[in-house]
Amino acid sequence: MSFRVRVSSPAVDATSKALEEGLKDVKNIIMVLSGKGGVGKSIVASSLAVSLRMMGRSVAILDADFHGPSIPWILGVEGRYVGATLEGKLVPVEVGGIGVVSVELMLNVRTTPIIWRGPLKARAITDLLSQTLWGSRDYLIVDLPPGTGDEPLTIAQQLKVRPLAAVLVLTPGHMVKHIVMKAKEFLNLLEVPLLGVVANMSYFRCPKCGAVTNIFGTLDVGPDEVIAEIPVDQELAVAVERSQLIDYITNNNGETASILRSLGPRVEERLKQVARTS
Ligand SMILES: Nc1ncnc2c1ncn2[C@@H]1O[C@H](COP(=O)(O)OP(=O)(O)OP(=O)(O)O)[C@@H](O)[C@H]1O
Ligand SMILES: [Mg+2]
Structure with a gap:
C-alpha cells in the first residue's frame, strides 16, 4: 500500500510547480521526526544543521512545529524577523551561515499561539517551502x-521528486519501541528513506567519576540503524536554555559536543549510501 497518491488537478499541479520552483536550488531535504514529544528533535535538527555548516555545506532550517516552535530559541534568533520582498517572498533569518524560517519569526507578539487546524497547517508548510527565497542550499533541515500528523504527511506527500530523507530521533527504553515502529511504518508507507536513528539521552556519564548510567534503559534498535548516541548532558541543556547551541557545538571540547559535530558527516555518508542503493 502506498500513500503517495498522485492526484492531478489545476490546483495540485500549481502547488507542485510552485514547490519545484521554490526549491529548485535545494539539493537535499532532511525531515527530523520522532514518534513522541520531547525526545530532542529540535536539538538534533539544529545540531545537524550546525554540523553540516561546519563541514562547509550551505544549510537552511525550517521550523515546521507551529504550535511549539523552538528553533529560534535554540539558535538564538528569537528577537529577529523573517524578511519579505515586495513580491511577497520570504527571506530567511541568517545565523552562523544557517538560514532559519519559522512562523515564530513572523509574529509581532511571540506569545501569540498558532491556532490552526490540519488543512491550514498543510497549506502553511507548502507556502513556507515554496515561497521562501532559500537560495542555493546543500541541505534543508525540517524540524517537525x-x-x-499533518506536517510530516504534507512534506512527504508534496515533495515527490526532490531528494527527501528522514532522521528519526528517539530515547532508549521499551516503552517507546511501538511508537518508534509507528514512525518507521509511516516513512515506509510514504516511501521516504530513513537514514537512521539518533538515540538521544542514551546514557549519562558522571562528570566526577566517569561512570556511565543508562538512565532510560537500553536501546532497542539494530546497531546499523544508529547514527549517533547522545548522552544526557547538563552543559548541553544549559547551552540550549541560553540560546547558545551554535557556540557550544563549535567550541566545546567535551564528548557531547563532539558527538553533535559528528552528526553532519554521518548523515551525509548515509545519504550517499541511500543514493547508491536507490
Ligand atoms: N541530550 C540532552 N541532554 C540534556 N538535555 C536535553 C538533551 N536532549 C534534550 N534535552 C532537553 O530536553 C528538552 C526537549 O528537547 P527538544 O526541544 O529538542 O525536544 P523535541 O523532541 O524537539 O520536543 P517537542 O516534541 O516538544 O518538539 C529541551 O529543553 C532540552 O534542553
Ligand atoms: Mg521540537
Missing part, C-alpha cells in the same frame, strides 16, 4: 512536531 512530534508524531506522524
Whole structure:
C-alpha cells in the first residue's frame, strides 16, 4: 500500500510547480521526526544543521512545529524577523551561515499561539517551502512536531521528486519501541528513506567519576540503524536554555559536543549510501 497518491488537478499541479520552483536550488531535504514529544528533535535538527555548516555545506532550517516552535530559541534568533520582498517572498533569518524560517519569526507578539487546524497547517508548510527565497542550499533541515500528523504527511506527500530523507530521533527504553515502529511504518508507507536513528539521552556519564548510567534503559534498535548516541548532558541543556547551541557545538571540547559535530558527516555518508542503493 502506498500513500503517495498522485492526484492531478489545476490546483495540485500549481502547488507542485510552485514547490519545484521554490526549491529548485535545494539539493537535499532532511525531515527530523520522532514518534513522541520531547525526545530532542529540535536539538538534533539544529545540531545537524550546525554540523553540516561546519563541514562547509550551505544549510537552511525550517521550523515546521507551529504550535511549539523552538528553533529560534535554540539558535538564538528569537528577537529577529523573517524578511519579505515586495513580491511577497520570504527571506530567511541568517545565523552562523544557517538560514532559519519559522512562523515564530513572523509574529509581532511571540506569545501569540498558532491556532490552526490540519488543512491550514498543510497549506502553511507548502507556502513556507515554496515561497521562501532559500537560495542555493546543500541541505534543508525540517524540524517537525512530534508524531506522524499533518506536517510530516504534507512534506512527504508534496515533495515527490526532490531528494527527501528522514532522521528519526528517539530515547532508549521499551516503552517507546511501538511508537518508534509507528514512525518507521509511516516513512515506509510514504516511501521516504530513513537514514537512521539518533538515540538521544542514551546514557549519562558522571562528570566526577566517569561512570556511565543508562538512565532510560537500553536501546532497542539494530546497531546499523544508529547514527549517533547522545548522552544526557547538563552543559548541553544549559547551552540550549541560553540560546547558545551554535557556540557550544563549535567550541566545546567535551564528548557531547563532539558527538553533535559528528552528526553532519554521518548523515551525509548515509545519504550517499541511500543514493547508491536507490
Ligand atoms: N541530550 C540532552 N541532554 C540534556 N538535555 C536535553 C538533551 N536532549 C534534550 N534535552 C532537553 O530536553 C528538552 C526537549 O528537547 P527538544 O526541544 O529538542 O525536544 P523535541 O523532541 O524537539 O520536543 P517537542 O516534541 O516538544 O518538539 C529541551 O529543553 C532540552 O534542553
Ligand atoms: Mg521540537
